[in-house]
Amino acid sequence: MTEFFAGIEQLALARWLKGSFIAYPIVNALHIMSIGALLTSVMLMDLRICGAFRSLPQAAFVALLRHIALVAFAGALVTGSLLFSVKASTYAAMPVFLAKMALILLAGMNFLAFTRLRRATGGDAPARGTTLAVLSMLLWTSVLFAGRFIGFL
Template identity: 85%
Template sequence: MAEFLAGIEQLAFVRGLKASFVAYPIVNALHIMAIGALLTSVMLMDLRVCGAFRALPYAAFVALLRRTALGAFAGALVTGSLLFSVKASTYAAMPIFLAKMALIMLAGLNFLAFMRLGRATGGDVPAGGAASVLAVFSMLLWTSVLFAGRFIGFL
């Protein structure tokens, strides 16, 4: 595994990213933007599931935010992978990085559970019950992912 991670760090585009005065900060800024869009859309969607913003139509509001969250997640995945590649060996050995990856996996499983619940209820998940529990769990998980990510930069 160590050789694989060291190999990632030696890829030409990774060395270029690491050496560039402009590229790395741009990727870092794009990652922060993607995370901001992801957390904002997830929080608003989860709050709506919990019963907030009742004046807004549930299905349209949640569908828009879900698409936004998935696009933002894709952006965060790409930019996060690029940031990881610069110090792959270092990050892979950090318990907080591993915790962040585990939290993202749990958030993904929570999303799948919510989608399954939505299919079981015909797509219009009412506030309360299991949907609200999953929404609150989602907000806690994604906030924890954010904090774990910030700790990576300071350890």
């Protein structure tokens, strides 16, 4: 495992990012941009499911925001992997980084649970849907905080 992470750091792309004072801040900025889009779309989607902005049609609103959230997550995943590659072994050994990955996994499972619930109930699933939406907001906020702490621990 140690060799695996050390190997990642030796990849040409990782070595280039380590030394580039233009590429690294750009990737960093794109990561922030993805996170911003992800958190915003997740929050709005979950708040709508909880009953906020009732004037907006739920199905269309949620479908649009879910699409944005998935694209944003893909962006965060790509840019995050690039940032990780520069100091892979250091980050992989940090409890707060591992906590962030575990939280992302939980948030992903929560998303799948919500998708299954919607499919089973055919769209509206008020009670349990709300619980999952609140859980989603909590989990993604925790992911954000854990992520920020990687730079400070």
